[in-house]
Amino acid sequence: MRKTSITIGAAAIVATAALVLSGCSATTGGGGASTPATGTPIKVAALSGLTFFPEAPQAVKAVFDDYNASGGFHGHPLEYTVYDDKTDPAVSATAAKDALASGAVALVGSSSLLDCAVNHKTWEDNNIVSLQGTGVDPFCFTTPNIAPANDGPYFDAYATLYDGSETLGYKNICAEVVPDNDAGKAAYQQAIDAWSAKTGKTLAYSDFSLTRGQASYAGNVAALKSHNCGAVMITEVGAAVTAFIGEASNQGLNVPFLVLTSCYSDEFAKGISYGADIHLPAEFSPFTDPKDTSNTDWAKVMDAHNVPKTSFAQGGYLAAKYFIAILETVKGKVTRDSFTAAAKAMTTPVTNPMVATPWIFGPGTSHQANKSAWPVEIKKNTSEWTSLGPWLKGDEIGWVDTKQP
Amino acid sequence: MNIIIALAVGFSSGALYALIGVGLTLMSVLTRVINFSLVAVGVFGAYLSIRTSPLIAGASLDVQTVITVVVAVLVAALISGILGWIEATWLSEATTTARSAVTVASLLMLISLSFILFGSQPQPLRPLLIGPAFLIGDVAVTKVGVAMLVAALVVGILTWIVVNRTPLGIRLRAVSDRQTAAELLGVNVKGLQVGVWMVVGGVMGLCASIIGNTAAADATSMITLVIPGTAAALVGAFKNIPLTIVGGLVVGALQGALTAFPSTTQLRDWIPILVIVLFLLWNQRKEVWDVAR
Amino acid sequence: MSLASRSRATRRPWLPLAIALGAVVLGAIFGFGMPAYVVFVSTSVLVAMVSLMGLGIVTGTAGMIALCQLSFGSIGAWILEFLYLKTPLPNVFGPLSFLLFMVIAGVITAALGLVIGLPALRLRGVNLAVITLGVAAAVDTTVQQIGFPDQSFAHIPRPFGLSSDPTGDRGYFLFAVIITVTIALGIYALQKSRIGAAWKSVAFSERGTASAGTSVRTAKLSAFALSAFVGGIAGCLIVGQITQVNYLTFTPINSLGLYVLSIVVGSQLIDMALFGGILFVVIPEILKQFRVPLEWSSVAFGILGIQALTSNSNLGTSVRAALFRRRRLMEASRADAAGDHAAVESVAEAPIPAGTGRPLLVVEHLTVEFGAVKALTDVSLVVEEGTILGLIGPNGAGKSTFVDAIGGFLPQHTGTAVLDGEPLAGLPPHRRARAGLRRTFQQDRVPPSMSVGAYLRFVTGGRADPAAISDALTFFGCPDAYTPLSVVDVGTRRLVEVAANLASRPKLLLLDEPAAGLSHDEHLAFADRLRRAPEHFGTTILIIEHDLDLVRSVCSQITVLNFGEILASGDRASVLNDPKVVSAYMGETEML
Structure with a gap:
């Protein structure tokens, strides 16, 4: 393990592949220590909305367990604690204080609708970094101490719009946006404006009035019907999109839907019966594709630890891998300060076949390392995902990083 | 947007509110309780029923559907029955307020449990009915809407027949009017009350299966459908089933009509409460404090 | 504040103040002595306690079902943030801004509470539940759509320039203690007053209240408005604690949880509101230690609520009744030992009264x-x-x-x-x-939540002095003024009712x-x-x-x-x- 620990170097790609292999297989080890780590633990924490994203921290835990079993970091195991933020700012702020009080050196794989917005300042004040598993709100992509493993909904919205209008050739695209707050609304608006600037197209209709847990989408669907939409982009999470598409069927609206990565799960596909295609840009390479090989190690680790295979689990897995990569560059005692210094001193990105863009923390005041997506679809009247590809890369399709509102 | 389309949109949700309102009214009349958990038990039954799918994966699709629905109805009836048993055992002489407060506590429990069990992940709760029943130009009247209205009417008419035309009805009325007297006459009060709870709970389980995952984002938001349902029931003063059905349709239609004016989306959420307030102020204008207490 | 101490409190009016002062001193020691995280979480206890005290007025004291306590919190928080971020007022009032805005937010929330409560006037308890549940849902989606003024990127400054680091947390805890104690004192005083008696009376019987010369309308509205005021203050306290909020801080399910908890502990009693606040925060904290989803705490509250409702009791009143019975037993044994039996007067039978002819x-x-x-x-x-x-x-x-x-x-x-x-x-x-024109009722309409003396003071509208009250009680051979009506049998309660109405002459x-x-x-x-x-x-x-x-x-x-x-x-x-x-x-x- 320690032999393969220098993943950050000239031969980054090769090294990462080695890390991936060794990280999962405790029995084969990396050649060095293959006995379980028993030293003083290194504490790591995460804040997650467990009702929305239970798999992300489970995936992190799976990676860490394997890492500890094969010797940990110089004999020190990683001790991982997850705090439920209940998607409530008050609980989230409390959990942040709790995590800091526990002596965590970093936050890894946090997955939440609001963690970044509530706590980014706390992280900066306490010189701790967060390797977000699933970052949602704009502050995950616009602040100095947070770097997510995922693309985030704003890149997703851009990518799905670009895919819809340019690759699939849909005209008259309409948008249903759940803004959460003005910051989220502004970030979606930035993405939509960037899409318009790149493609010269505009939305036929946009509705920013969706709320979380809305009881009925009848009104929104009726409004869509009266605007002759050729396709509908919706930024809600899986369960809500299911309900929305159900209401669309009820009212006889059968146009393609362009949805975000949170819908990418087998459960979503099973709950759907719709008379038109549903397209989605997956944030990581498509695990439902039987021909895909980039997810082999991930799938093995998830299966070994009984973690459901979803894109949130992919995000958590990658965040854990990135953490280990940085950890192994830390000089001397691993503390909050030394880890943060190592993260900010990072100059060479980590690559992983699950994403098309290499990941880096580095010194910047904002971080959006991951900006690539792999198109998948549910063909009309089917209930399973079909892999389409190829990678949509942010730099190639004209993506502009989200700016802090 | 065309106001006709808007009204048609409102009709479908209104029919659902009407059915919920009828259930609430029934329980209020027959068991002296405003059951805030009414929708929750139905949703719970429906969501739990899809957990049976791995067990019956071998059966044909139709058989699977039937089994799922039956399980949904039974589970909902069972949960509702347990609540009814609690009420009938310990709160048989309590005020309507105290009895209803129990359903608030159970609502809290069911919402939290639905978070724990079902989370916010999509659930493959396929609706029994989907698609428009008929289209008039752009105007779609959904199958679910028609089904809900029919169900509300059927439940209303059946209730009327049972209560007014059968020996069981006499007992039911006796139980709700004079419980102690009914007990002295040898009527199985507890059994009847629990029976009413189970039947209404089962109807709600069926109702949740019919609308499936097309109504709301998740189990929790589906449970909040009880709010417009109470608005409908209040229009009938928790007594009158025809007025309740009208009330549900009115609330739905008003909400639908507002969708024609997108700038008023915030007002839409206040419609049930406005209907409740206006109706109550009008309906109770002559009363001088409570007689019951 | 047990029954025993309550009767002492009437003799020693400084006692509540002394307890309050003690609480503040304890709060200071706690806030600057405990670990930072414990202090931060304890602030949440105080916030929950303030919410529960507000709710206690409506649900406990006045006997209504109110399911929108946190909606009042969100309205109060919204107004506070608005005043901070969208008006020039913070420059004018400097470090005092928070306190001032908090009061303004509370008053506006109370006014909105009045508007919501207005239909409730005509409503029985259950219908109020329907309305407040509707309000909770509507406020939730409305606030979600319009958002809070902080929009998750501005941090609201804390009062008196307190920082948002752990030192500031400690200072803010003390601030929250002082606010909480002030509110507790206020509510305690109000409950002892005539308006408090009217709330208790209206909880038991609206007709009984009206025929004691008290407006049911005023009693219900004042309870609801005060509850909204306190709810608004609680919302402001949350803003000060975490310095930014969103709609999820005030979700309707938490309002349901608070209501149920309020029933379980009997949060009209100040000490029980504190206990409830501790439960509200500590149960989830414990679950967190065991890695159990936090929603289980609501399930637990639901079960406790059903238990409390089915047994028609809550922790607070059960504890108090037990204490009272023990005290009475002790007093009775003392009285027996002294052979101190009140001599039964035997005088000649009075004649049937003749009228004045008018x-x-x-x-x-x-x-x-x-x-x-x-x-x-x-x-x-x-x-x-x-x-x-x-x-x-x-x-x-x-x-x-x-x-x-x-x-x-x-x-x-x-x-x-x-x-x-x-x-x-x-x-x-x-x-x-x-x-x-006074009347008594066939059914028992004497609120069991009061003491005999408090009931007489309420019915006489404060017109009878202690001597007159004790005279009326002796006249009908009623129990002593400090006896809680809950331990008096129904027949004697009727006598107390008659005595009270006669004492108001x-x-x-x-x-x-x-x-x-x-x-x-x-x-x-x-x-x-x-x-x-x-x-x-x-x-x-x-x-x-x-x-x-x-x-x-x-x-x-x-x-x-x-x-x-x-x-x-x-x-x-x-x-x-x-x-x-x-x-x-x-x-x-x-x-x-």
Whole structure:
């Protein structure tokens, strides 16, 4: 393990592949220590909305367990604690204080609708970094101490719009946006404006009035019907999109839907019966594709630890891998300060076949390392995902990083 | 947007509110309780029923559907029955307020449990009915809407027949009017009350299966459908089933009509409460404090 | 603040203040002595406690179901943030801004609470639950759509320039302690006051409240508005604690949780609100330690709530009742040891009071119809000042309807009623009570949540001094003033009700079957006291009674109602010997 620990170097790609292999297989080890780590633990924490994203921290835990079993970091195991933020700012702020009080050196794989917005300042004040598993709100992509493993909904919205209008050739695209707050609304608006600037197209209709847990989408669907939409982009999470598409069927609206990565799960596909295609840009390479090989190690680790295979689990897995990569560059005692210094001193990105863009923390005041997506679809009247590809890369399709509102 | 389309949109949700309102009214009349958990038990039954799918994966699709629905109805009836048993055992002489407060506590429990069990992940709760029943130009009247209205009417008419035309009805009325007297006459009060709870709970389980995952984002938001349902029931003063059905349709239609004016989306959420307030102020204008207490 | 200490508190008015001061000192020691995380979480306890105290006013004290306490919190928080970020006021008021904005936010929230509460006036408890649940959902989505002014990127400054680091957390904890203690003191004082008594009374019986001369409307609205005020303050405290909020901080399910918790602990009691706040925060904290989803805490609250409701008790009152019983046992044993038995007065039987000859109440052509049924038809009668008039008749004769109509509870009647020259038409019940017309009820309408003395102070509207109250209690042989009504049996409660109404010295008192539930001996004693009452209290009495022995022994005049009409009316002997009266009563006896 320690032999393969220098993943950050000239031969980054090769090294990462080695890390991936060794990280999962405790029995084969990396050649060095293959006995379980028993030293003083290194504490790591995460804040997650467990009702929305239970798999992300489970995936992190799976990676860490394997890492500890094969010797940990110089004999020190990683001790991982997850705090439920209940998607409530008050609980989230409390959990942040709790995590800091526990002596965590970093936050890894946090997955939440609001963690970044509530706590980014706390992280900066306490010189701790967060390797977000699933970052949602704009502050995950616009602040100095947070770097997510995922693309985030704003890149997703851009990518799905670009895919819809340019690759699939849909005209008259309409948008249903759940803004959460003005910051989220502004970030979606930035993405939509960037899409318009790149493609010269505009939305036929946009509705920013969706709320979380809305009881009925009848009104929104009726409004869509009266605007002759050729396709509908919706930024809600899986369960809500299911309900929305159900209401669309009820009212006889059968146009393609362009949805975000949170819908990418087998459960979503099973709950759907719709008379038109549903397209989605997956944030990581498509695990439902039987021909895909980039997810082999991930799938093995998830299966070994009984973690459901979803894109949130992919995000958590990658965040854990990135953490280990940085950890192994830390000089001397691993503390909050030394880890943060190592993260900010990072100059060479980590690559992983699950994403098309290499990941880096580095010194910047904002971080959006991951900006690539792999198109998948549910063909009309089917209930399973079909892999389409190829990678949509942010730099190639004209993506502009989200700016802090 | 065309106001006709808007009204048609409102009709479908209104029919659902009407059915919920009828259930609430029934329980209020027959068991002296405003059951805030009414929708929750139905949703719970429906969501739990899809957990049976791995067990019956071998059966044909139709058989699977039937089994799922039956399980949904039974589970909902069972949960509702347990609540009814609690009420009938310990709160048989309590005020309507105290009895209803129990359903608030159970609502809290069911919402939290639905978070724990079902989370916010999509659930493959396929609706029994989907698609428009008929289209008039752009105007779609959904199958679910028609089904809900029919169900509300059927439940209303059946209730009327049972209560007014059968020996069981006499007992039911006796139980709700004079419980102690009914007990002295040898009527199985507890059994009847629990029976009413189970039947209404089962109807709600069926109702949740019919609308499936097309109504709301998740189990929790589906449970909040009880709010417009109470608005409908209040229009009938928790007594009158025809007025309740009208009330549900009115609330739905008003909400639908507002969708024609997108700038008023915030007002839409206040419609049930406005209907409740206006109706109550009008309906109770002559009363001088409570007689019951 | 147990019952024992409460009676001491009346003797030692500085005690609550001393406890409050002690709490602040303890808070300071705690806030600057405990680990930072513990202090931060303890601030949440205080916030939950403030919410619970606010809720306790409505649910505990005034007995309504309110399911939107956190909606008030979100409204208060929104206003505070608005004042901070969208107005130039923070520059003007500097470090005092937070405090000032908090009060403004509380007042505006209270005003909104009034608007929501207005329909609730006409509503029974359950309908208020429906409305507040609707409000909770509507406020939730509205706030979600319009967002909070902080928009998750501005941090609201804390009061007095406190920072948002752990040192600031400690300072803010002390600030929260002071605010919480202030609110607790305020609520405690209000509960002891007349308005607090009105809340307790309205919780038990709206009619009882109105006939004690208190406006049900004012009582309910003031409870709801105050609850909203405190809810708004709690919302502001949350903003100060975490310096930014969104709609999820105030989600309706947490309002449900607070309501249920309020029932479980009995949060109208200050110490129990603190306990509830601790539960609200500590149960999730414990779950967190065991990595259990936090939603299980709500499940636990739900189960506790059902338990509390089915056993019709809450922690607070159970603890207090147990304490009181122990104290009374101890006192009783002490009294026995001293052989200190109150000597039973045996004086000559008082005569049936004779009137002054002046007509006090003149009722003419009173008719009441319920749909097609005529409950009273053209009833006219005169009550002479200083007498006791007996109103008798078989079941369903319309006696209680008569009292309801005169008391103002049946506005849809025809005919006139004039009390001491003043027409009563159109006056609501509480105005009639203030005009000198009091009544008691057939059913028990004495709120068990008060002590005997507090109930008398409430019913007399503060007009009776402690001496007069103790005089009235002695007159009817009622329990001591400090006894909680919850431990008094139903028959004696009726006596307390009669004593309370006489102590408020109305011109006319309508007694609706006051002796039901008394034993034969108590009956005799009651009759004797009743005969002395007109002279002792200067009150004329109209009594409805089934027991003809009692009527015969106290009334100089008797009116008999049958099928809503006057069958006979006149002096005692002639009416009771009237053959029509005898046959009406015999008829009923046969039916029995």
